[in-house]
Amino acid sequence: MTDVRTRWRDFRHGVSARFDRLPKASKIGLIVVFIVFLYALPNKGFYEYLGLPLGEYIPLYTTRNDMATVLFQCGYYILLALGLNIVVGYAGLLDLGFFGFFAVGAYTVATLTSPRSKIFTEYNWLESPWPWLVALPIAIALSLLAGVILGWPVLRLRGDYLAIVTLGFAEMIRIVAQQNDWIFNGDRGISEIAHPPGKNADGSPIFAFDAKPYYWLVLTVIIGMVFLIRNLVRSRVGRAWVAIREDEDAAELMGVPTYKFKIWAFAMGAGIGGFSGALWAGQANFVNASTFRLEQSILVLAAVLLGGAGNIGGAILGGFLVIYVPEWLRSIGDVFGLPENVRIAGEPYDISATNLRYLFFGIILIVVMIFRPQGLWPNRRRAAEIKDREKEAMVGA
Amino acid sequence: MRQIFVRAIGGVALAALVLGGAAACKQDEGGTEGGSASKVCDLKIGFFGALSGGDAGLVTPGKQAADLAVKQYNAEHADCKVSIQAYDSQGKPELAGGLATSAVGDAKVVGIVGPAFSGESETANPIFQQAGLPVITQSATRPSLADNGWAIFHRGVGNDFSQGPAAAAYIKSINAAKVFVVDDQSAYGAGLADEVKKALGATVVASDKATDNQQDFSAIVTKVTSSGATALFYGGYTEEASPFLKQLRAGGYKGTFVGGDGIYDANMLSVTGNADVEGAVATCPCAPATTAKGTFVQDFKAEFNAEPGVYADVAYDLTKIYLEAIGEGKSSRADIQAFLKSYNKAGSATGVTYKWDDKGELDPAQVRVWSYIAKNGAWAPDKEIPKA
């Protein structure tokens, strides 16, 4: 066990050292290759080309769910995780209600672009639905604003109090959306939400119900966001965030306006969350209140921490895994030919992988955290801190 | 050494670019099988709905019934079998789209039973429509679903427009002077409750809303008892209706409890308990067991060791419609869609005559809403509620 782990570590370090030593051009080349690989991921043809067995089961492909849709879901979760990572990973603020901002973004797009929205059908506030592209910046701006409005009173609280208050706010947003005689139409929701613009050569719209163009769109957005966040983190703002995370009082004494930077982090994260919601609303074409359950917020947080808080790569990995693993687990029963039902004492039990996948996912979360408390792909500096903490444990504790 | 490494990477990059382009150009498999083969076997019927998660209880009985129908079919057609492919949406619209796409991509899937809920229908049906894959829902009763111009859409039950006024008519028929209306804020429950309120008018003295997964109903119970209502309509599902009814009785409410088909299932009886459920009324756009039951109930019990749950009979009949089509050699989605359009027969378990109009609704004349009263631990058919 130890031997395998050491060898794996050496291998990893070897690879990363090799990568670091490469000339810049090759580095960029490698990254481009990887990105191309990501773009090719949802195409079945790609797997055929690689020579993977293309019968019923393909190891990477999610056979019980559409691969492109799963990847799109991963995509908007990655975007959410990137946003929450700024809040939790960089500024160290525990936010349990992050999905609330996703809701703000999604509902903004839905109410403005759907001809079925009550804005047009009941209230007559506007003449006709707006295009998706016009609603998008409004959605992002509103989520940002929601972040500021929420952050302004809340960020004076610390730690776990902040957690419950953010959780409460997200629940309150959901409860308001749940009211079916109000603008968001509750569980009946809003359908016929606009898609992004663009037409194929044959005149059919690019963005319709096929998730593939959406996946490519969200992938592009993620790549752009990564560059944006990288630059932000390396700026004065990023250093201030790290200072707040490490020791808020000390940062305050050093003259960092902590409150202002905390609101900044909150608003940035909220904006990205809203962006994600706006993208999702277009693809889903339908939004209703039951989408925004608390479990979603918790799942995003799990994504950030599982991947490794404070690291962009970690957030991406985490966002990918929390969606992909449960979806992939659906098909694992097919791969191994497991039975779907058993009968114990006359009572039939559903033991299909689909049914049990969140049970497995829970176990995976526990096991991963025990062996890698810093997350799968942590920020180097934080990983070092955590390693040091480990050494400082009490004797036998 | 380093030169070689760099060159290798460059090569890989180039290859990947080409490959990515090639892959992107390549069309995915999909569409339909070539129709020339004499008999196509191993066809699949998709079952689409919440098979896990909080709402699974409303859908799993239907899945079991569909499994039962297929099992019976396969026993007779051992040479050319059909299977059920489950698409577990957990009842969530955001998951439904992907599963619908995946069902569309599987050419063996020629028909869908479901999507079970109205919300997920909104996201899944446009995708089915695009691919021409017919669906018959056993329980999505939101009226507006039929207004989307989805040719593939069929509803195997009456919608809220047929059930709501019928429930109101029933409440009028028991001469309740004061009615309290509660819904669970779900698309189904709120829709139904709104129709009931509309039809009852001024006899509704007050209303309130419960929430998903609610356990403690004390505030509503207090309101109901202090309103002096003699009848209460609940729009929602057993999951909340059962504890609500029990708490109502414990709180001293003596009036009639009326619900929609969301409470017309065996769990409502067994979870609430005979003493408290006695006299509760469920309306359902489905005829009673006695009219055309066949052996469905016995078969279901033998197979699953439990009473058939809600919509089990509907799902059974709908699955059998697909099986009938397949049995007649229909093997493409288009053929089956055409078959459904001209279908006109009574289901063996529900007794409902399945004949769809061009919007996919059952013939309103065929939608007969019955009332059922809980008596001695069973739902006893009461009467067919006359159309207003």
Next chain:
Amino acid sequence: MLLEVDNITLLYGRIQALHGITVHVNEGEIVALIGANGAGKTTTMRAVSGVRAIASGRIRFNGVDITRMRADLRVIQGICQSPEGRGVFPGMTVRENLEMGAYTRKDTGNIAKDMDHVLDLFPRLRERFKQAGGTLSGGEQQMLAVGRALMSRPKLLLLDEPSMGLAPMLIQQIFEIITEINQRDGTTILLVEQNAQQALSRAHRAYVLETGSIVKEGTGQELLHDPAVKDAYLGVA
């Protein structure tokens, strides 16, 4: 020998705090560790009581190897520490704090007697008996911490900076009590002190620490008159 600390090293994160400390304490002795801030005195103490794990080396107590033993089990072995910064439980009364000292003891009958004894040593605590620990003054908390450590009837009492933050008169008083505990009850004491003058004049033997290493050892009197020690730690007395 009651306590043998053999060549221990200890890390704080990546910083090495102890570079091979070797200390021994004989039964019935008062041994003092003196040195400047950050010399590693308190860290050595923590290593002995088990609050910090050591990186290498061995610790033996009363013939038992306790290198890997949990802190709470070391208390049962007979080591009890009065921690630096007093470590009084702020939400507990004086009485409860003292009872915490006797947490591991099985001879419940004698606890009341011992508490009386401690209260005799520190009459101030008797006055504050029902008051919460957090409301005591600094000196009173120090007394409470020492008294609490005595409640476990330790074979070896570890005192970390017992005079820190106390008024000169109280310092005198607390060191008299330390001597009394040692002479009358025969309790062995390992003492960490900034106040080298007092510590050396009370201790049988002493070690001088500098940046994580021992630079000198000897009897209290020897070190008290050692010019280098005088220069560095005793000030211009």
Next chain:
Amino acid sequence: MNELINGFPVLTVTGLTQGAIYALVALGYTLVYGVLRLINFAHSDVFMIGTFGAIWTWSAFGFDANSPRPSVGGALGLIALAIVVAAILCGIFAMLVEVTAYRPLRARNAPPLAFLITAIGASFVLSEGMAAFTNRRQFGVPAMLPTDPLFSIGSWQVTPLQLTTIAVAILMMVALDWFVQRTKFGRGIRAVAQDANTAALMGVNKNRVILLVFLIGGLMAGVAAVLSDMKAASTRFNVGFLIGLKAFAAAVLGGIGNLRGAALGGILLGLAENYGSAVFGTNFRDFIGFLVLILLLMFRPTGLLGESLGRARA
């Protein structure tokens, strides 16, 4: 508003009853938080297991939702038995959560957020495990106590169930308070909560104390589960979620880590929800709960009674 005025007595009594249940569950959150500074997300699922423990106990004696009400004496006996079984079951599961999900992380001195993830993982495992085990079915609770009011003063009425719930909850809270304040083990818990390192220097075995804390939290959740079963009249694998959320909010409301705060917070939350539901409609019930919490935290950032376990006396 009329509904609030007319129904005030009943709303108060039912609110107190629900509040008592919240308070018992909140104690589990607050105890663990007080000692470990950790939000034990899996606590709600431990509670859920207790609701099944009670049903299984009763069904072992042949009582299901259809059974006739037993005699009052028999009912009290059955309730007491169910409380014992559910409490033990919950205690065991709470300790299992600690040993499998938290202790290994503590041994590695993992950062606090890692605990949050294993907590979420443990919550998934318990609820989804129970879902698979019970086929996601809903189970009815047998009728136990008579529903006629036991006594009434004017328009204030109290049913046997309400009296039992409040009495049992008060009894448990008094017993817990006594245990924590007066016994040696209780002193150990408070010592670890106030200063874990010094507690170790006094010979307190930290792991044993933590295990004890989880056990007690589990016991309280088990008792609450039985009471909640009888009140709600049904259970399924996901009943823990909402009640856990409320109980956690109650714990924060009172000042997380503070036992008396949890009790007070639970009762206040129960009342606020009931009064609020009467005025604004039940659909705003949870909204009101959170609104009260947020407003309070704005003005008293550490809850009503402040944090720290065992400091209520000081």
